[in-house]
Amino acid sequence: MARTIGDVILDLQNISLSFGGVKALTNISFNVRQGEIRSIIGPNGAGKSSMLNVINGVYHPQEGRIIFMGKERRKMNPHEAAAQGIARTFQNIALFKGMTVLDNIMTGRNLMMKRNFLWNALYWGPAQRDEIAHRKRVEEIIDFLEIQHIRKVPVGRLPYGLQKRVELARALAAEPKLLLLDEPMAGMNVEEKQDMCRFILDVNEQWGTTIVLIEHDMGVVMDISDRVVVLDYGRKIGDGLPNEVKNDPEVIKAYLGAVY
Amino acid sequence: MIYREAGQFKASYEADMQIFPIRQDRIAIAAIVLFAFVGVPLFASEYWFQAIITPALIFSLAALGLNILTGYAGQLSLGAAGFMAVGAFATYNFMLRIDGMPFLVAMVLGGVCAALVGIVFGLPSLRIKGFYLAVATLAAQFFILWVLVKFPWFSNYSASGVITAQEIVILGWTVDEPVEKYLLTLAVVTVLALAAKNLARTHTGRAWMAVRDMDVAAEVIGIPLMKTKLQAFAISSFYCGVAGALYAFTYLGTVEPEAFNLDLSFKILFMIIIGGVGTVLGSFLGAAFITLLPIFLNQLFHALFGDSLPPAFASNVELMIFGGLIIFFLIVEPHGLARLWQIGKEKLRLWPFPH
Amino acid sequence: MTFFFEVLIAGLLSGMLYALVALGFVLIFKASGVFNFAQGAMVYFAALTFVGVGEKLLLWLGWAPGSFASFLGSLLVTLAAMVVLAILIERFMLRGLVNQPLITLFMATIGLTFFIDGLAQLVWGSNVRGLDIGIADEPVIWLLDSANMLVSKFDLTAAAIAAILVALLSLFFQYTKTGRALRAVADDHQAALSIGVPLERIWVIVWVAAGVVALVAGLIWGARNGVQYALSFTALKALPVLILGGFTSIPGAIVGGLIIGASEKLAEVYLGPYVGGGIDSWFPYIMALAFLLIRPEGLFGEKHIDRV
Numbered sequence: 001m002a003r004t005i006g007d008v009i010l011d012l013q014n015i016s017l018s019f020g021g022v023k024a025l026t027n028i029s030f031n032v033r034q035g036e037i038r039s040i041i042g043p044n045g046a047g048k049s050s051m052l053n054v055i056n057g058v059y060h061p062q063e064g065r066i067i068f069m070g071k072e073r074r075k076m077n078p079h080e081a082a083a084q085g086i087a088r089t090f091q092n093i094a095l096f097k098g099m100t101v102l103d104n105i106m107t108g109r110n111l112m113m114k115r116n117f118l119w120n121a122l123y124w125g126p127a128q129r130d131e132i133a134h135r136k137r138v139e140e141i142i143d144f145l146e147i148q149h150i151r152k153v154p155v156g157r158l159p160y161g162l163q164k165r166v167e168l169a170r171a172l173a174a175e176p177k178l179l180l181l182d183e184p185m186a187g188m189n190v191e192e193k194q195d196m197c198r199f200i201l202d203v204n205e206q207w208g209t210t211i212v213l214i215e216h217d218m219g220v221v222m223d224i225s226d227r228v229v230v231l232d233y234g235r236k237i238g239d240g241l242p243n244e245v246k247n248d249p250e251v252i253k254a255y256l257g258a259v260y
Numbered sequence: 261m262i263y264r265e266a267g268q269f270k271a272s273y274e275a276d277m278q279i280f281p282i283r284q285d286r287i288a289i290a291a292i293v294l295f296a297f298v299g300v301p302l303f304a305s306e307y308w309f310q311a312i313i314t315p316a317l318i319f320s321l322a323a324l325g326l327n328i329l330t331g332y333a334g335q336l337s338l339g340a341a342g343f344m345a346v347g348a349f350a351t352y353n354f355m356l357r358i359d360g361m362p363f364l365v366a367m368v369l370g371g372v373c374a375a376l377v378g379i380v381f382g383l384p385s386l387r388i389k390g391f392y393l394a395v396a397t398l399a400a401q402f403f404i405l406w407v408l409v410k411f412p413w414f415s416n417y418s419a420s421g422v423i424t425a426q427e428i429v430i431l432g433w434t435v436d437e438p439v440e441k442y443l444l445t446l447a448v449v450t451v452l453a454l455a456a457k458n459l460a461r462t463h464t465g466r467a468w469m470a471v472r473d474m475d476v477a478a479e480v481i482g483i484p485l486m487k488t489k490l491q492a493f494a495i496s497s498f499y500c501g502v503a504g505a506l507y508a509f510t511y512l513g514t515v516e517p518e519a520f521n522l523d524l525s526f527k528i529l530f531m532i533i534i535g536g537v538g539t540v541l542g543s544f545l546g547a548a549f550i551t552l553l554p555i556f557l558n559q560l561f562h563a564l565f566g567d568s569l570p571p572a573f574a575s576n577v578e579l580m581i582f583g584g585l586i587i588f589f590l591i592v593e594p595h596g597l598a599r600l601w602q603i604g605k606e607k608l609r610l611w612p613f614p615h
Numbered sequence: 616m617t618f619f620f621e622v623l624i625a626g627l628l629s630g631m632l633y634a635l636v637a638l639g640f641v642l643i644f645k646a647s648g649v650f651n652f653a654q655g656a657m658v659y660f661a662a663l664t665f666v667g668v669g670e671k672l673l674l675w676l677g678w679a680p681g682s683f684a685s686f687l688g689s690l691l692v693t694l695a696a697m698v699v700l701a702i703l704i705e706r707f708m709l710r711g712l713v714n715q716p717l718i719t720l721f722m723a724t725i726g727l728t729f730f731i732d733g734l735a736q737l738v739w740g741s742n743v744r745g746l747d748i749g750i751a752d753e754p755v756i757w758l759l760d761s762a763n764m765l766v767s768k769f770d771l772t773a774a775a776i777a778a779i780l781v782a783l784l785s786l787f788f789q790y791t792k793t794g795r796a797l798r799a800v801a802d803d804h805q806a807a808l809s810i811g812v813p814l815e816r817i818w819v820i821v822w823v824a825a826g827v828v829a830l831v832a833g834l835i836w837g838a839r840n841g842v843q844y845a846l847s848f849t850a851l852k853a854l855p856v857l858i859l860g861g862f863t864s865i866p867g868a869i870v871g872g873l874i875i876g877a878s879e880k881l882a883e884v885y886l887g888p889y890v891g892g893g894i895d896s897w898f899p900y901i902m903a904l905a906f907l908l909i910r911p912e913g914l915f916g917e918k919h920i921d922r923v
Contacts, residue, residue: 058480078476078479078482079479079483079484087480087481094474094480096473096477097473098469098473098538103466106463107467107470107481110463110467110482120464121459122455128274132274135273139273171481336721336722384904390717395858395903396900396904396907398851398854399903399904402897403900405896410891410892526725529722530726573737576737576741579729579730579736580730581733582733583727583728583731584726586722586726586729587723590726
């Protein structure tokens with residue numbers, strides 16, 4: 001299926017965020033288009049994770065506007081963001097440690113499961129049908145990410161790389177319109193990184209999911225991104241196609257200079 | 261050899277998502293339930309019904325209630341007995357004040373009252389967690405008992421708040437023999453345990469566990485924290501409330517608010533710690549253990565020292581053993597007896613090839 | 616108005632005792648993150664041991680309880696007992712629970728409560744005992760004369776002792792090497808370990824310190840109300856104090872204790888009659904709860920930002 005990049009679905013305008021006087025983000029604007037892979041890069045402490053937290057409402061910016069799917073907001077809240085179709089993964093894996101892989105991924109579909117607790121207590125008729133139907137969708141995702149062999153293992157027992165994959169699966173289970181990935185490849189070896197890249201590209205291509213990605217590995221970023229935003233000290237210092245960003249003198253000075 | 265799932269292939273998700281996916285488990289559970297309903301009434305003595313099995317079942321239910329809140333939803337509560345008191349006194353008042361009120365309806369309504377009170381005292385959980393919340397539930401514990409003692413309306417103006425349970429009649433069947441009370445308790449506990457098991461394996465239970473394991477992540481994938489926590493408080497309190505009603509009606513007969521004191525709350529907490537936090541089975545194992553331990557100790561002391569011991573000795577040693585066991589379990593097996601049972605089963609599944 | 620002040624002062628003085636118990640909580644919480652539910656039991660244990668040793672001394676050596684020799688002897692033995700208790704707790708409980716979630720440690724301390732209560736009563740018996748520490752419980756004359764107010768000499772002395780203890784502990788935390796190590800451990804266990812702070816010894820030290828605080832609280836409380844099991848329960852009032860004051864702040868424990876003590880007495884006197892009295896059993900908890908909803912980190916606690 002050919003990729004098509006559509007209109008802007010997420011537009012961030014003049015976002016500023018501070019914690020008790022410490023400025024984390026200053027007047028940042030950028031947008032994300034339907035179907036693209038948008039990367040956010042920058043040195044440690046540049047405000048990348050804060051940016052994601054603003055997008056899905058974990059942090060509330062003091063200033064700025066967020067326009068998602070044509071609807072304008074001062075700020076998001078996490079539950080509303082999820083209901084609007086934003087899912088994410090975390091930099092430090094945020095899985096539910098006491099639950100199995102299968103249950104973790106099933107939680108991703110919680111928003112779509114409407115039977116109330118009385119039906120569930122009976123586990124009969126509609127409640128059972130519901131559970132089974134959602135299980136089917138979850139199994140597709142499990143197949144897609146090639147984690148069939150661990151579906152009934154408690155996530156706490158899994159190695160790091162697999163946990164990252166399960167977290168991606170949980171986010172995908174929500175069938176998001178916009179997927180936020182916070183360093184999905186951090187701490188992985190080359191092979192695991194290749195796998196993860198493949199999954200991200202496949203998700204984007206096959207399901208047309210829009211992806212916003214934070215990543216430190218420049219090779220990966222330049223390869224898979226459509227457009228790149230560069231942050232430094234909470235300010236935006238670059239925005240554009242990977243090649244443009246790579247050659248932007250200010251970006252090189254602030255960040256890439258250290259790498260190349 | 262007996263406990264083997266080889267050859268049991270699941271051809272559908274329906275089969276894979278059964279309540280007990282392994283055939284031997286299904287057979288065992290069916291056998292236990294059957295034995296409880298038919299075998300026990302045939303063999304057990306009146307003393308066993310009155311002093312051991314019925315209270316153990318009631319405590320299992322209360323432990324199950326606390327386990328829903330603390331084990332599944334991760335909200336530590338030190339007020340379980342308070343909610344039991346609400347259930348007991350509410351059921352009593354429904355029976356007392358509404359003519360022809362059937363017991364089972366009164367019991368369910370009593371549970372609903374407990375659930376409502378649970379929601380009120382669960383409200384702080386929206387802003388606080390951990391031991392802060394434990395303090396909030398202590399408030400519930402003290403406040404509820406104070407209300408029941410200070411407002412004599414609740415005990416129909418009896419001295420020091422004692423209530424005497426009304427006669428239980430279900431569709432013309434008068435439940436007054438210990439065996440009948442046992443059967444009634446067993447039926448209620450069986451139904452509610454099944455319901456709890458079902459809740460735990462559907463999205464309701466997954467939402468609780470998600471909130472328990474990492475609330476921020478739960479919220480981000482769209483689990484509403486407020487609704488999930490309050491729901492856990494409500495359902496947990498409902499279970500405790502029904503347990504309280506049974507405590508008054510099928511176990512003690514006469515009961516005062518002080519019977520539902522902080523010590524009882526701790527006892528129920530100990531049941532889930534020893535039995536297994538976050539498992540239905542653990543609630544039963546823990547309740548059985550905590551009910552049987554004092555009886556066992558008593559026999560033991562009697563056998564060892566005869567009658568020469570001061571009575572306080574046994575109760576103090578019991579306190580120490582309870583306390584020591586809690587610490588021991590938390591250190592050695594924080595998931596309790598249920599976990600030991602599960603490990604045993606896994607060993608059996610693989611036996612005789614351990615790898 | 617005089618009556619109001621009498622109630623207020625009585626409340627503040629009993630609040631001082633809550634503060635003392637709360638202080639024991641704060642010490643342990645600061646250094647190990649453990650919420651020690653057994654602090655109340657330690658108060659009971661200390662008071663009961665003190666009285667029990669006094670009785671034995673009378674029996675063996677003929678030292679009368681209340682005499683200076685008996686007081687000193689009992690005090691030393693009880694101190695030694697608190698040290699041994701702290702060592703045993705570290706060895707058999709804390710060491711087995713390193714790296715467990717804090718809520719697990721909290722539940723372990725509930726088990727510890729039962730264990731200590733049982734142990735104390737097993738050794739010394741559970742009947743209610745009086746405790747004489749040689750300070751008369753009589754009104755201060757000049758206050759009675761000049762302002763017509765009843766304030767007990769005993770209460771004032773107790774408050775003074777508590778104040779001195781608090782001052783000493785604050786100095787200890789602020790200025791000694793051990794105090795610095797304690798604060799380092801409180802900030803980050805792993806980091807403290809990696810720079811060579813001996814974690815186990817630190818834990819014993821804080822539990823001993825908490826034991827000493829418990830001893831002082833137990834003596835004062837026991838002398839006021841008799842040594843009885845209820846002591847272990849009353850000490851639970853320190854929990855709302857902590858919520859008010861914040862779990863990590865020594866001044867918070869003091870101020871919180873005073874507020875809880877005063878408001879509890881005032882509420883009982885002025886509000887109690889309208890609802891049937893006895894509201895001091897729950898009033899502090901509800902008040903702390905209401906406060907929690909407004910300011911979850913307490914008066915002096917540190918605000919916590921969740922990072923994801």
